[in-house]
Amino acid sequence: MGSDAIVVRGLSFAYRDRPALAGIDLTVAPGEIVGLIGPNGSGKSTLIRLVSGALDGFDGEIHVMGLDVATTPQRELARALAVVPQEPRFGFPFTALEIVLMGRHPHLAGLAFESEADVALARDALERCGAAGFADRPIHELSAGERQRVVFARALTQQPRVLLLDEPASFLDIRHQVELYDLVRQQAHDQNVAVLSVLHDLNLAAEYCDRIVLLREGRVAAAGPTDEVFSYANLTEVFETEVYVDTNTLTGKLLVMPLSGRVQRKLRED
């Protein structure tokens, strides 16, 4: 296990009798950003949910900061690990600040109220996520992108050693996507937080991820440093579509463009 923040070994899981993941091995070290990439239904979100302790009945082992996810009380786990889900849900009209303060829940004793330090932490997180302006607005009056920033601020307020992100940028405009991932990078590199993130945007992944795990039909198709995994061969095989691959002349990182059906047909004819 060593010093890795997330260790997954021989992980298999099925929803009733439909297998979702088979024999997954994966590690994330503190300070590292690992991207989970794969087509729809390849098991990315399931893997995130399993590591977070939200699903039980899996085979294999999952350890987070040395805690066995299968047996550790959820409260203890939530002090080490925070999740930004794909589609956060809100049942009652709490304000953005109240939602962010929920991140203190695992740290607060039984009937305790949030201290001034907790509130300062929450306001600071809102500020850093560019959400301070709507701290006192009811969450359901905010746009999807604004909500996502609030939920990310909540994850920061949880002060985790491990961050699990399930498409945290899916509703964000390009400016806020970059700002969010800059924050993720800052958490990883300055605070030594381990990050495991599902991403659909391959260019964002190429820019921000230290390593990539490519999933396909519940199995690891390829894993390793981003530059090695993101090859034309790997991407076309896993996603089963033609892509245009180039190098970003500004950063030297990979640049990927999907190609339309018309272009793909033309390529095949040539």
Add this chain to the structure above:
Amino acid sequence: MLTARRLTLCCLGFLVLLLAALAVGVSFGSGEVSLGDLWNDGLSERHQAILFQIRIPRVLVAALLGGALSIAGVSFQALLRNPLADPYVLGVSGGASIGGVVALTLIELPALAARIPQPLIVPVFAFAGALGALVLIERIATVGGRLTVYTVLLTGAIFNAFSAAVIYFIQSLASLEELHAIVFHLMGRVREMAIGWIGALAVAILIPATLLVTQGRSFNALSTGEEGATQLGVDTERLKRRTFILGALLTGIAVAMAGLIGFVGLVVPHLLRLWLGPDHRLLLPVSFLGGAAFLVLADTLARVLTAPNELPVGVVTALVGGPFFLLLLRRRGASHGF
């Protein structure tokens, strides 16, 4: 945002409101005696009897039941993440109704005819019915060791429909006199109790209510969904099971003691949520106090409006609560989404 100071102030405010409601409840009734007379030397024995054996026990029971229904309502709303849930959605009230009606027709009415008073037989049977329903619904709704909210809701709805059918069946066999008693029992009527029994009732209601109050912050987290709450460190399975059992116990006690008093568990939490915000740490205790005050006042109206005859208090709560609720929804609901 909720602070300990705001919580204390709000609770004190609602405590004062409840005390005022109790004073009003004690002061009005069909006999001419009021709270002020307590301090007069010339209080006759008959007036003392009215105050201490009828009115004071009555308002205390009304307060306890109103609090129980209201806090059960908030808890079920939190459990189902639906502001329109009321204490009766989970079906336990159906079991209590069957138990109560059976005891009423088979034991209490024949006993009354033979002049042998059986003051607690209906509540005891009704509570047994509630417990039976609780165990049954919990068993049916637990799938693979997990209490599934949808299954609970469906099981509750079906159980309520089934118990309504059982009661119609009993009613169709009943005499006119029995029918009248059944209808009155089901429409909700606060029973007078000996002071000694009220202590027991208070313990039976305050213990589950206090346990629910301590779950406030977990309920807040639960509003982000079961998975969201789990990821915030809540033991969601334990919270759901606890809430179902405690809320069902409170509902069972209330229905056993007073039949189906509607609207208290829906209107009071709703109004307070609109007014004070959704934080359950505040909403739970304040709903208990507010629900208590509401039912004391409604029961006073039920006693006074058509004195010396008494209206079923469930009719009063629905007549007052329904239109008020609609008005509220039109004014605030549109902008709030809730």
